[in-house]
Amino acid sequence: MAKAKTDSHVATNKQLEEFYRQMVFIRHFEEKTNFAYRQGKVGGYMHVYIGMEATAIGWNAALKKNWDYVMAAYRDHPQPLLMGSDPVAVMAEIMGRSGGLSRGKGGSMHIYDIPNNFFGGWGIVGGHTALATGLAFATKYRGEDRVTVCYLGDGAANAGVFFECLNMASLWDLPVIFVIENNEFAMGTRLEYHAADKELWKRGLPFDIESERVDGMDVSQVYADASRIVDRVRKTSRPAVVEVMNYRFEGHGAADNDRRLYRTREEEEAAMKRDPLPKLEALLLAKNVMTKEKMEAIDEESRAQVDEIYQKADASPFPDLGEVYEHVYTDIVPEKGH
Ligand SMILES: Cc1ncc(C[n+]2csc(CCOP(=O)(O)OP(=O)(O)O)c2C)c(N)n1
Numbered sequence: 001m002a003k004a005k006t007d008s009h010v011a012t013n014k015q016l017e018e019f020y021r022q023m024v025f026i027r028h029f030e031e032k033t034n035f036a037y038r039q040g041k042v043g044g045y046m047h048v049y050i051g052m053e054a055t056a057i058g059w060n061a062a063l064k065k066n067w068d069y070v071m072a073a074y075r076d077h078p079q080p081l082l083m084g085s086d087p088v089a090v091m092a093e094i095m096g097r098s099g100g101l102s103r104g105k106g107g108s109m110h111i112y113d114i115p116n117n118f119f120g121g122w123g124i125v126g127g128h129t130a131l132a133t134g135l136a137f138a139t140k141y142r143g144e145d146r147v148t149v150c151y152l153g154d155g156a157a158n159a160g161v162f163f164e165c166l167n168m169a170s171l172w173d174l175p176v177i178f179v180i181e182n183n184e185f186a187m188g189t190r191l192e193y194h195a196a197d198k199e200l201w202k203r204g205l206p207f208d209i210e211s212e213r214v215d216g217m218d219v220s221q222v223y224a225d226a227s228r229i230v231d232r233v234r235k236t237s238r239p240a241v242v243e244v245m246n247y248r249f250e251g252h253g254a255a256d257n258d259r260r261l262y263r264t265r266e267e268e269e270a271a272m273k274r275d276p277l278p279k280l281e282a283l284l285l286a287k288n289v290m291t292k293e294k295m296e297a298i299d300e301e302s303r304a305q306v307d308e309i310y311q312k313a314d315a316s317p318f319p320d321l322g323e324v325y326e327h328v329y330t331d332i333v334p335e336k337g338h
Contacts, residue, residue: 009062009223009224009225009226009227009228009231010220010224011061011219011220011223011224013287013289015061015223016219016220016280016283016284016287016289017284017289017290018061019057019058019061019219019220019223019280020280020281020284020290020295020298021298021302022053022057022081022082023053023054023057023219023276023277023280024277024295024298024299024302025081025302025305025306026049026053026056026057026077026078026081026082027050027053027277028302028303028305028306029077029078029081029087029090029091029306029309030048030049030050030077030078031050031306032091032306032307032309032310033046033048033077033091033094033108033254034048034250034254035310036091036094036095036310036314037254038254041095041314042094042095042096042107042108042254043096043107044096044107044108044109045074045107045108045109045123045253045254045255046094046107046108046109046253046254046255047074047075047108047109047252047253047254048075048077048250048254049075049077049078049248050248050249050250051183051246051247051248051249051250051271051272051275051276052075052181052183052216052246052247052248052276053078053219053276053277054216054217054218054219054222054246054276054279054280055179055181055216055217055222055244055246056078056079056082056151057078057082057219057222057223058216058219058220058221058222058223058225058226059149059179059222059226060079060082060083061223061226061227062223062226062227062229062230063147063149063230064146064147065083065084066084066116066117067117067146068117068146068147068148068149068230069117069119069132069135069136069139069146069147069148069149070083070117070118070119070148070149070150070151071118071119071120071122071128071131071132071135071148071149071150071151072118072120072121072122072128072150072151073122073123073125073128073151073152073153073156074108074109074110074121074122074123075151075153075181076108076109076110076111076120076121076122077090077094077108077111079118079151080101080111080113080116080118083113083116083117083118084116085101085111085113085116085118086101087306087309088309088312088313088316089101089113090111091309091310091312091313092104092312092313092316093106093107093108093110093111094107094108094111094313095313095314095316096318096319097313097314097316097317097318097319098316098317098318098319098320099313099316099317100313100316101113102121103319103323103327104316104318104319105319105323105327106121109121109122109123110122110123119131119132119135125153125155125156125159125186126152126156126157126158126159126160126161126162127159127161128150128152129150129152129156129159129161129162129165129178130161130164130165132148132150132165132176132178133150133165133168133169133174133176135148135176136148136169136174136175136176136239137168137172137174139175140172140173140174140175140237145175145234146175147175147176147177147230147233147234148174148175148176148177149176149177149179149230150176150177150178150179151179151181152178152179152180152181153180153181153182153183153186154180154181154182154183154184154185154186154191154194154195154200155185155186155187155189155194156180156186157180157195157200157203158194158195162178162203163203165178166178166203166204166206166207166209166239166241167207169207169209169239170204170207170208170209170238170239173236173237173238173239174237174239175233175234175237175238175239176233176239176240177229177230177233177239177240177241177242178203178204178239178240178241178242179242179244180200180201180203180241180242180243180244181216181244181246182200182216182243182244182245182246183246183247183248184247184248184271185248185252185262185263187252187256188252188256188261188262189262190262190263199213199243200213200243201213201241201242201243203241203243204239204240204241209238209239209240209241210232210238210240210241211240211241211242211243212229212241212242212243213242213243213244213245214242214243214244214245215244215245216244216245216246217245217246217247217274217275217276217279218276218279218280219276219279219280220280220283222244225242229242247271247272247274249268249271249272249275281295
């Protein structure tokens with residue numbers, strides 16, 4: 001059952017201001033990646049996080065920096081940015097350049113930053129849940145009190161491997177949180193066409209895992225729920241399943257140009273009324289945390305910063321052809337490998 005909300009994890013005004021900076025930055029960053037894609041500067045697939053920003057921001061703030069672990073699927077630009085990765089190296093990876101976090105050989109879907117505890121960036125739907133379960137096992141085995149957050153989509157919540165992971169995580173008391181981001185679609189397939197039980201939070205119940213459904217669009221509420229759950233998992237070393245309700249504003253990937261095949265304009269417009277950015281702006285104004293002028297200044301500053309990031313990433317060369325067989329199976333990329 002969904003839990004009653006507590007107010008013991010309320011974001012401070014300083015945190016709300018930081019959330020705003022992060023959200024504006026991620027929005028501009030993702031818009032720039034879309035621009036890069038349209039310029040033909042991004043090879044392969046690319047999936048942006050526009051509209052879903054409150055989820056990654058709230059959850060990131062609930063984690064212990066430089067300690068807890070995070071793993072994501074292929075919608076993986078915001079998590080490393082929030083965890084301290086060099087944004088130029090993130091953008092360069094998306095553009096397939098040697099200055100990228102995976103040396104330009106992973107691309108948008110395979111961003112990876114071990115020094116900052118971000119473990120990818122995975123393209124096989126649902127497959128990474130097994131890796132995240134393994135990470136949580138490793139932390140427990142070493143006697144650390146790290147929490148592992150594993151983001152997965154609503155589509156991935158149907159993958160068989162996920163059910164195996166729920167079983168093992170519960171059986172072995174692993175401190176892993178499966179954050180199912182229910183953005184209502186798996187590519188062009190609407191939730192009701194792919195999930196027999198649309199209440200995805202219930203996935204954990206047969207495995208005796210505490211499970212609930214929470215909001216993913218109001219960053220202050222996301223933070224409150226996330227920090228409550230993270231604290232519990234750290235204390236109990238029991239896994240959690242959390243269905244976070246959000247919505248992707250763009251197509252599935254940058255190449256999805258025909259959203260009208262699976263959703264109407266009216267439906268999109270209604271969902272966009274839940275946009276986390278104006279929602280946060282309204283909160284900051286209501287709480288007198290920030291003026292409209294200050295927000296505009298942050299917006300401008302962030303836009304300029306992203307322009308510079310893009311220029312720097314674009315100046316990074318493509319990987320050397322001689323490296324093509326390196327780091328495929330056996331080579332370990334050095335810790336500060338970029
Ligand atoms: C095992 C596997 N099957 C199919 C695909 C093709 N595929 C790529 S994305 C996707 C949809 C996943 O949707 P969801 O998990 O809801 O994530 P979202 O895109 O909404 O973030 C599918 C089926 C894949 N990458 N891997």
